[in-house]
Amino acid sequence: MVKVRFAPSPTGYLHIGGLRTYLYNWLFAKKYKGKVVLRIEDTDRDRYIHGAAENIMSALKRIDLPWDEGPYFQSQRIGNYQNFAHKLIDNGNAYYCFCTSQRLETIRQEQRKNKLPPMYDGLCKVLPDKVVDKKLKSGSSYVIRLKVPAEETVSFDDEIHGTITVDLKTVDDQVLLKSDGWPTYHLANVVDDHLMGITHVIRGEEWLPSVPKHILIYRAFSWHIPTLVHLPLLLNRNKSKLSKRQGDIALEDFLGKGYLPHALINFLALLGWNPDTDKEVFTVTELVEKFSLSQVQKTSAIFNREKLDWLNGYYIRQMNLQRLTRLCIPYLIEGGRIRYIQNRKYKSKIKKFKIQKTGEIVNFRWLKKIVALEQERMKRLDQIGELTDFFFTDTLEYDPHILIWKKTTVDQVKNNLIQIHKILKRISRWRFHAKKIISALHQLANRQGTGEIFWPLRVALSGRKASPPPEEIAEILGKKKVLQRIDKAIEMLENKRITNNHDTSLK
């Protein structure tokens, strides 16, 4: 049975590249009805960050691709690694090293000076048994190092990179067990992959240089070597490594900005894997069906943010409006636009919200209308506040010049707005719907021109050059506010400083 593992080190957040690794493991396992193991590799106590493992797990839960086994914590399995490290000494594949850190530093400095790669010089590899025994008896501090046969080469197969041969001269006698009894990544990783029955090791390409060391450990125990799969790196558009400096890299950052888990999954699946079709939108089931390691590319994958935005926008458009509104509300609250109010008085189940700036009370249905207006345009959930800001205030700040449509004069715009005001005033409050507004303004628009009427109306209601259709905004705002905003626009145009400056108007 296929068994894969995801083995993050709890050194911070879940990197988006780490999520891609998890996803590929997950898709592969599900395709072959196998299992995904979650193993927290927390043996590097210097880099350990408290709470990071929990963060990683909760981030994984949020994207809803559950693992099947674990989490295992390597820190709870230390005895295992110590046993195996000593077995490696017994079977002649590792040795005790008593070198002090000062000595190691001196070697390193020398190598740096001579532009040589930092490597242990092998002093303790050749210590006579008697000396070793004596040192152990006297309680000298030691580490256990892998005995790398420098005169040999090692070859291994990688599903993506093919056969790779490495000259062991270039491989250091890796420390496997540190002086405090904790294992290093290499030992713990190989021991656990073996003990957990991992059939496929699927991980990032940055681990490729570690493989020769791992192969030597597998060989020393005559263990079966799992199938190795090293995934291409994720790069920024400028080919630099995806790093915190260039913006978001933690899954939480992406979720926080309102990228939908499914959009992220879809996007990451295509980052390095070629489904061999032009299709870009996949359900998780489709991904499981189609996924294959042989279609994973060798070359690095470029993290194309526009594509992610496009996919996210697509999934937002597909979403049920009720659900989308529910997802948008926290962003409106966080942005200080609304506040949830407990409706104890009426013991009603209907949720109510207070608009922070105006003090008005609105309900879920009203918010749903607003979200509906932007569903087509939104690329991320966190844009909702900015896009709909004009619904949450009574004072719009805008440059009155933008009220002017193309070559119309200030007086014409003002007159048009006066006409619009007159017509809309005649519609009753309860019939103040988009359709009704359009038909009421129809004749005027025919006479004056559509742009001449709907442009200034849009600006008067939203304060913006780009917005959803003005009649839709009008319906949500309601008659009273619409008339007030038109009045305000007229008043602004009456200000003597407004000129026919067509450069500022939009085509």
Ligand code: GLU
């Ligand atoms: N603990 C390693 C990491 O942080 C795991 C590498 C591997 O999958 O072997 O990525």
